Amino acid sequence: MTRPGFVLEVDDRTPPLVVHEGLGFRLEDFPLGTRVIYPPESLPGVADVEGAVREALLHPVDSDPLPERLFAGMRLTIAFDDLSLPLPTMRRPDIRQRVIEQVLTMAAEAGVDDVEIIAANALHRRMTPAELEHIVGERVFRSFHPQGRLYNFDAEDRDALSHLGTTELGEDVEISRRAAESDLLVYVNVNLVAMDGGHKSVGIGLASYRSLRHHHNAHTMVHSRSFMDHERSAMHQSAWRIGRVIKDTVPVFQVETTLNNDVFPRPYEFLMKREWEWSVRDQASMLAVRRGLALAPQRMRHRLFHDLRAPYGLTGIAAGEVEAVHEQTLARVHRQQLVEVQGVSDVLVMGVPYLGPYNVNSSMNPVLATCMGLGYYFNSYRGHPVVRRGGAVILYHPLDEGFHQLHHPSYVDFYEEVLAETTDPAEIGEKYEQQFAEDPWYRHLYRTSHAYHGVHPFYMWYWAAHAMDHVGDVIWVGGDRRAAARLGFRAASTLADALEMASGTVGTSPSITYLHNPPHLLADVRV
Numbered sequence: 001m002t003r004p005g006f007v008l009e010v011d012d013r014t015p016p017l018v019v020h021e022g023l024g025f026r027l028e029d030f031p032l033g034t035r036v037i038y039p040p041e042s043l044p045g046v047a048d049v050e051g052a053v054r055e056a057l058l059h060p061v062d063s064d065p066l067p068e069r070l071f072a073g074m075r076l077t078i079a080f081d082d083l084s085l086p087l088p089t090m091r092r093p094d095i096r097q098r099v100i101e102q103v104l105t106m107a108a109e110a111g112v113d114d115v116e117i118i119a120a121n122a123l124h125r126r127m128t129p130a131e132l133e134h135i136v137g138e139r140v141f142r143s144f145h146p147q148g149r150l151y152n153f154d155a156e157d158r159d160a161l162s163h164l165g166t167t168e169l170g171e172d173v174e175i176s177r178r179a180a181e182s183d184l185l186v187y188v189n190v191n192l193v194a195m196d197g198g199h200k201s202v203g204i205g206l207a208s209y210r211s212l213r214h215h216h217n218a219h220t221m222v223h224s225r226s227f228m229d230h231e232r233s234a235m236h237q238s239a240w241r242i243g244r245v246i247k248d249t250v251p252v253f254q255v256e257t258t259l260n261n262d263v264f265p266r267p268y269e270f271l272m273k274r275e276w277e278w279s280v281r282d283q284a285s286m287l288a289v290r291r292g293l294a295l296a297p298q299r300m301r302h303r304l305f306h307d308l309r310a311p312y313g314l315t316g317i318a319a320g321e322v323e324a325v326h327e328q329t330l331a332r333v334h335r336q337q338l339v340e341v342q343g344v345s346d347v348l349v350m351g352v353p354y355l356g357p358y359n360v361n362s363s364m365n366p367v368l369a370t371c372m373g374l375g376y377y378f379n380s381y382r383g384h385p386v387v388r389r390g391g392a393v394i395l396y397h398p399l400d401e402g403f404h405q406l407h408h409p410s411y412v413d414f415y416e417e418v419l420a421e422t423t424d425p426a427e428i429g430e431k432y433e434q435q436f437a438e439d440p441w442y443r444h445l446y447r448t449s450h451a452y453h454g455v456h457p458f459y460m461w462y463w464a465a466h467a468m469d470h471v472g473d474v475i476w477v478g479g480d481r482r483a484a485a486r487l488g489f490r491a492a493s494t495l496a497d498a499l500e501m502a503s504g505t506v507g508t509s510p511s512i513t514y515l516h517n518p519p520h521l522l523a524d525v526r527v
Helices: 049-058 095-109 129-136 138-144 200-205 218-222 234-249 280-295 298-306 322-337 366-377 409-421 425-437 440-448 456-463 465-470 481-487 495-501
Strands: 006-009 017-022 025-028 035-038 075-081 114-120 150-152 161-166 172-176 184-191 252-259 314-320 338-342 345-353 387-396 473-477 490-492 512-515 522-526
Touching: 006 338, 017 387, 035 338, 049 095, 049 314, 075 095, 075 200, 095 114, 095 129, 095 138, 095 184, 095 252, 095 314, 114 129, 114 138, 114 200, 129 138, 129 150, 138 150, 161 234, 172 200, 172 234, 184 200, 184 322, 200 234, 218 234, 218 425, 218 456, 218 465, 252 322, 280 298, 314 322, 322 338, 322 522, 345 366, 366 387, 366 409, 366 456, 366 465, 366 481, 387 465, 387 495, 409 425, 409 440, 409 456, 409 481, 425 456, 425 465, 456 465, 473 495, 481 490, 490 495
Parallel strands: 017 345, 035 512, 075 114, 075 184, 114 150, 184 252, 338 522, 345 387, 345 512, 387 473, 473 490
Antiparallel strands: 006 035, 017 025, 161 172, 252 314
16 A cells, blocks of 8 residues: 655654755755655556556546447547647657547447547647657557648647637637537547646647637736636636536546656656665665766757656546536545645745756756645645745746757747846736737747747746745755856755845744645645
8 A cells, every 4th residue: 555645754763855846856955843744655557557547438427438428420539648748748649649549449330530639738739740659559540640630739720729718707719620520539649737628628629829829827826826726827717608608518528637646767766765774775766867867968968868768657537527527636646645734834845857847858848846845735735825824935947958049949039138127027028928928939939849828928928927926035955056046046055055135035933835846736725
């Protein structure tokens, strides 16, 4: 039986703890009394994955079995989450491949021959053929991609979009025309964290900027408390309103999968263990990895990490009606990730690893590091932030990986021009968002190359809006000082220096909590 997550209080017997910092990690000595929130151990994976997929498709929730919804002459569309999930990339075969293959088998048996498969990348970059093939598998790729029936969604192709109406609050609902006009849309999801899935799948993954702008904005993000608790997230409330308009128009068969915490393969397994339980082999692996990273040039370190393929196990799968399916999904995510935490701290410490949803096979630039730390990790809570209002956040990341010219062209201008004038999310959105969103060159790169949409860096900055509104100080340990200043934050060389810098905000003897992830955890904070 796997052990649940727990909260450790650092004492004089606690060894140095792993803290991720970009393309590496350090062993940090935390002050006595620091709370350390550890994720639960990995749940066992489903032994018969193919059988679990088949069972979900044949016995869905609040829906007829998938074979009964398939018929000759119909138009079937299959959409799937893009490479932003899971993190790290899953070892072959990807769970989406296994689901899609069984859906296609059932469709063939029903005589369905009008099938298209769409990567639901919204305003994310187009995936390369190799990236598509990794997710869907060689057989599906070979059968559909050369004929143009497996492709990336293009949110800027006006002829390929369909406006389905507006919500009761006037939010536009505009999605892929192919999906909207299908006799059945099968959406294949990977729920890595509680934020994923539900009406967020179709309503965001296959949506245009006209639709996304209603919830991907500073005001909505500030009022999302947190992204991992959809009932208290203004973003999710908007997505749910949009999703219910889609539900009334488009027949959707949702397939949601959940994964365990088997994030790191050999020789990195020690990163998933509690430090005082490291075996001699774990300690040797840790020393070897640290020595290798210290000697390797940055390009090699980048390749070492980004070539990792996680040996995730499937913890469950459900299919059928979107909201009923998602209820089961959330229960499974919580079983794997939820950790009960009593009270809040003056200081929250988090390490930002090498990978986030938007730098897969790419680089973690300072804007993305901010999004990862103050957006995703800060919001890894339910109930209340781990840090008190007006407290301090201390993050570990060098902030020096540069901007990927192919993937993140609009980020460069956002960083050099927009952030040079203001870091206020609301002001940024009001003054600059439309200009970047409608820029013809950024549109061209998004549509024809592998660039994120021109508006994407704005969205990443908005992700951090709730944290920036909540805390009084943000300090980056090991961060480039110029980059930190451009972001509106400060940098320190060590944790001790960061705590001294934050003393004006939190005093000289603050309470401290360290969020020890990855693997993923969700702090269930009781105040």
